[in-house]
Amino acid sequence: MCIIRASVTAVPQLLVSTVLLGGIYALIAVGLTLIFGIMRVVNFAHGEFLMLGMYLAFWAFTLLALDPYVLLFVSIPLFFGAGLLTYTLVMKGVIHASHNVQIFTTVGLSIALQNVALVLWTGDFRFVRPWYYSVVVRLGGTAFNLSQIAAFVVSVGFTVALFAFMKWSYTGRVMRATAQDRDAASLMGIDTDRVYGLTWAIGIVCVGVAGVLLAPLYPVYPTAGLQFVLLAYVVVVLGGLGDMVGALLGSLIVAAVEVVGSYVFGTAWKEVLYFLLFIAILLIRPAGLFGQRGTETLGV
Amino acid sequence: MLRAEGLNVAYGDFQVLWDASIRVGEGEIVCLLGPNGAGKSTLMNTLSGLLKPRTGRVEFRGKRIDRLPAHRIVAEGMSHVLERRRLFPYLTVRENLVLGAHHPGARRHREESLVHIEAIFPFLRERRQQLAHTLSGGEQQMVAIARGLMARPRLLMIDEPFLGLAPRVVEEIVAVIRRIHADGVTIIFIEQNVELALRLADRGYVLESGRTILEGSSPELLQSAEVKRIFLGGRAG
Ligand SMILES: Nc1ncnc2c1ncn2[C@@H]1O[C@H](COP(=O)(O)OP(=O)(O)O)[C@@H](O)[C@H]1O
Ligand SMILES: [Mg+2]
Numbered sequence: 001m002c003i004i005r006a007s008v009t010a011v012p013q014l015l016v017s018t019v020l021l022g023g024i025y026a027l028i029a030v031g032l033t034l035i036f037g038i039m040r041v042v043n044f045a046h047g048e049f050l051m052l053g054m055y056l057a058f059w060a061f062t063l064l065a066l067d068p069y070v071l072l073f074v075s076i077p078l079f080f081g082a083g084l085l086t087y088t089l090v091m092k093g094v095i096h097a098s099h100n101v102q103i104f105t106t107v108g109l110s111i112a113l114q115n116v117a118l119v120l121w122t123g124d125f126r127f128v129r130p131w132y133y134s135v136v137v138r139l140g141g142t143a144f145n146l147s148q149i150a151a152f153v154v155s156v157g158f159t160v161a162l163f164a165f166m167k168w169s170y171t172g173r174v175m176r177a178t179a180q181d182r183d184a185a186s187l188m189g190i191d192t193d194r195v196y197g198l199t200w201a202i203g204i205v206c207v208g209v210a211g212v213l214l215a216p217l218y219p220v221y222p223t224a225g226l227q228f229v230l231l232a233y234v235v236v237v238l239g240g241l242g243d244m245v246g247a248l249l250g251s252l253i254v255a256a257v258e259v260v261g262s263y264v265f266g267t268a269w270k271e272v273l274y275f276l277l278f279i280a281i282l283l284i285r286p287a288g289l290f291g292q293r294g295t296e297t298l299g300v
Numbered sequence: 301m302l303r304a305e306g307l308n309v310a311y312g313d314f315q316v317l318w319d320a321s322i323r324v325g326e327g328e329i330v331c332l333l334g335p336n337g338a339g340k341s342t343l344m345n346t347l348s349g350l351l352k353p354r355t356g357r358v359e360f361r362g363k364r365i366d367r368l369p370a371h372r373i374v375a376e377g378m379s380h381v382l383e384r385r386r387l388f389p390y391l392t393v394r395e396n397l398v399l400g401a402h403h404p405g406a407r408r409h410r411e412e413s414l415v416h417i418e419a420i421f422p423f424l425r426e427r428r429q430q431l432a433h434t435l436s437g438g439e440q441q442m443v444a445i446a447r448g449l450m451a452r453p454r455l456l457m458i459d460e461p462f463l464g465l466a467p468r469v470v471e472e473i474v475a476v477i478r479r480i481h482a483d484g485v486t487i488i489f490i491e492q493n494v495e496l497a498l499r500l501a502d503r504g505y506v507l508e509s510g511r512t513i514l515e516g517s518s519p520e521l522l523q524s525a526e527v528k529r530i531f532l533g534g535r536a537g
Contacts, residue, residue: 173399183350184382184388190399191369
């Protein structure tokens with residue numbers, strides 16, 4: 001009885017929390033699904049770029065007193081550059097290799113980046129605490145943190161911009177064409193290796209920006225990316241690998257499971273819950289909940 | 301215009317082409333004949349740069365191209381329409397055509413190319429916004445050829461343009477190829493039906509087990525005992 005009464009009054013808060021969290025997860029997941037959809041590579045180092053984004057925000061804040069939201073603008077070209085660099089140095093050599101080789105490569109990149117962070121910055125938990133850190137906004141029985149809203153707004157703005165780019169820009173079409181038929185694309189004069197480099201860099205920008213946005217909300221440490229990226233895999237599989245709209249809806253579902261699950265069972269259970277959900281989805285609909293055309297659509 | 305000599309091409313350890321050679325002059329229509337699995341598509345894919353030969357060379361308009369990646373060869377004036385059309389299935393007809401003119405030399409003339417192509421294929425005007433995978437087989441073949449033309453090629457290579465099409469549609473495509481040829485484009489195409497192929501082509505090459513075993517004008521090939529053996533062997537006993 002008690003739980004039920006409590007849950008009725010909590011519904012608006014749970015809803016708002018779900019949407020806020022889902023928006024941020026979407027940005028992480030969209031980058032992952034973009035890279036998979038176009039390059040057919042599962043980026044196991046995705047979380048490490050998130051971690052780098054968090055550290056970037058931390059150091060810029062600590063050393064230069066730069067606010068994470070100001071840093072956003074700088075972080076876009078920075079992560080684009082980091083993306084092109086890792087593509088050229090690491091991914092380019094394995095882009096035509098087997099899936100196994102690609103998995104070893106991105107897992108290797110992940111471990112390397114974690115250890116570089118550990119050596120450079122130790123394993124200490126670090127915190128970014130701008131002035132608005134403790135500002136709580138109350139609205140009609142709900143309360144939320146200002147950084148959460150800011151992260152949500154930027155995240156959604158970014159995701160929408162990426163959608164628009166993929167759907168309507170010429171380069172977006174070139175990327176989709178390459179995903180749909182690589183040989184045909186190169187016969188049109190498209191340099192498909194360059195398309196893959198661009199795709200990788202854009203995916204890295206998404207997750208790097210997400211890291212900057214998350215820095216004021218979560219502790220920063222070398223394996224900080226893991227928790228988020230595990231969840232991004234759940235989101236992406238839920239939505240259908242390579243399906244960007246699916247990734248968006250998947251983010252909301254995972255966020256809902258996390259928010260409601262934590263409320264009902266306690267935070268300790270949230271990961272168990274969404275992995276149960278994950279397994280259930282894989283059993284019922286291996287192509288993902290929204291991936292009606294399976295993994296072959298790639299239509300964005 | 302095109303000269304390929306001594307091509308040896310393999311998929312991994314499995315060699316498919318053995319010393320294959322062909323020559324095509326400016327303004328010709330040439331067909332590649334041969335039974336299933338003879339290596340016709342492999343040869344065409346090597347010419348357009350999708351596959352790299354182990355040995356041998358390909359020259360196009362006086363320039364060696366066998367080490368160039370496929371996306372660079374298009375810009376040299378060679379356009380390749382793949383077997384089974386291979387449109388971008390989830391892009392519209394218009395988007396497919398626009399991408400056909402991706403390389404800078406073609407992009408500059410994109411709008412006039414579109415006008416020219418819609419004159420050759422009037423049905424495209426009503427289908428601009430349709431997703432490519434929802435077209436019929438014949439329509440897809442037309443769009444694939446149209447997309448190939450968007451690159452403004454001097455040489456158009458078409459792999460099995462008539463595959464799986466109704467006789468009426470086959471005739472339409474024959475007419476389209478003749479028209480493109482009349483506009484000054486050299487043509488190489490692949491076809492397994494000898495009568496149909498040699499009716500359209502000036503000249504042909506016959507491939508068998510990865511070797512270019514025979515070459516001749518269409519009337520010569522129609523008379524050839526060798527051609528009868530390869531293509532009618534089963535029927536004639
Ligand atoms: N991607 C590939 N990998 C391995 N073998 C292939 C591949 N493509 C074609 N082959 C083999 O090469 C031979 C020639 O194929 P192909 O060039 O497609 O013949 P054709 O177009 O004359 O029917 C066949 O034995 C075929 O099985
Ligand atoms: Mg073939």
